[in-house]
Amino acid sequence: MDKNRRLFIKSGLLGMAGIMVAPEMVANVISHSTESINDKRKTNRKPFFFIQFSDPQFGFTAAMKDNKLFDTKAEETLMGRSVEIINRLAPPFVIGTGDFWHHKRYDPEMFLYKEYISKINKNIKVYHVPGNHDIQSLEKEDIDYYHQHLGPSNFCFHHENCAFIGLNSMYFWPERGSNEHERVQYDWLIEQLEAARKCRFKFIFAHIPFFINEYREKEDYFTIREPMRTKYMETFRRYGVNAVFCGHKHNQFVSKSEDIDVVTCGAVGLPLGGFHGMNLIKVFPDSYSFEYIALDKFPTRIF
Numbered sequence: 001m002d003k004n005r006r007l008f009i010k011s012g013l014l015g016m017a018g019i020m021v022a023p024e025m026v027a028n029v030i031s032h033s034t035e036s037i038n039d040k041r042k043t044n045r046k047p048f049f050f051i052q053f054s055d056p057q058f059g060f061t062a063a064m065k066d067n068k069l070f071d072t073k074a075e076e077t078l079m080g081r082s083v084e085i086i087n088r089l090a091p092p093f094v095i096g097t098g099d100f101w102h103h104k105r106y107d108p109e110m111f112l113y114k115e116y117i118s119k120i121n122k123n124i125k126v127y128h129v130p131g132n133h134d135i136q137s138l139e140k141e142d143i144d145y146y147h148q149h150l151g152p153s154n155f156c157f158h159h160e161n162c163a164f165i166g167l168n169s170m171y172f173w174p175e176r177g178s179n180e181h182e183r184v185q186y187d188w189l190i191e192q193l194e195a196a197r198k199c200r201f202k203f204i205f206a207h208i209p210f211f212i213n214e215y216r217e218k219e220d221y222f223t224i225r226e227p228m229r230t231k232y233m234e235t236f237r238r239y240g241v242n243a244v245f246c247g248h249k250h251n252q253f254v255s256k257s258e259d260i261d262v263v264t265c266g267a268v269g270l271p272l273g274g275f276h277g278m279n280l281i282k283v284f285p286d287s288y289s290f291e292y293i294a295l296d297k298f299p300t301r302i303f
Helices: 003-013 060-065 073-089 107-117 140-150 180-195 228-238
Strands: 030-033 048-053 093-097 125-129 155-159 162-166 201-205 243-246 253-257 260-264 277-283 287-294
Touching (some): 048 073, 073 107, 093 162, 093 243, 107 140, 162 180, 228 260
Parallel strands (some): 048 093, 093 125, 162 201, 201 243, 243 260
Antiparallel strands (some): 048 277, 155 162, 277 287
């Protein structure tokens, strides 16, 4: 087993005594503004919000105790709470950033996840990008399984003159080099970024963080490796991307590379540090903020 993976799992064991962890339950609010936007309509725009959730990973809690255990009770409880929050707050959309089930192509976990997601109100759109447990290799069977059950593994849409682009990071992790899947998706990404040049904000979503604390940090299990890290971060800079939202580490981290926020969301499922939660992202006429909030600390309303 990879050394970093062992450390990752070891850190999770520290928090397994109970479902909720007790440190500060709301991360510091991070807010950013874009003063250079030249748009006469911006003062007439109303703010909106959306929610990012990551790593519900049905079956992971039991597997951490014994990989032969197939039990999802913990994740069912946590995903149920998450769906209740989403339905109560009613954002226009939510975005899931991977690891929706734990075991490879395991129907019981996958169908349970889909059952809970189906309980989200139909007027709330749900977007997904896959994690390393959802697509565990570039084998056709793994990719097809995900597409069959959750649809496309990337997305792009615009809302209130903001661009939202989801990437399948499994196409360029943990591999260091390119492959046909990565090349096709990268060309598609450039097309979406070109079309979004005039958008006031551009947000990227992926499962694997491009880095955790700093751009030049040492590569490990948790991050995109070179040369892909530089390839994508330089592309994001060139097109004026504002923030990149990821998951994978089951803990919350916030970093920055020049003008790009790099946000690692904690887990709905088993936390490996931190606490169960979701990211609340608010978008204002000329600024945005993001806040990682524990599931039992979400407000009753936004705005």
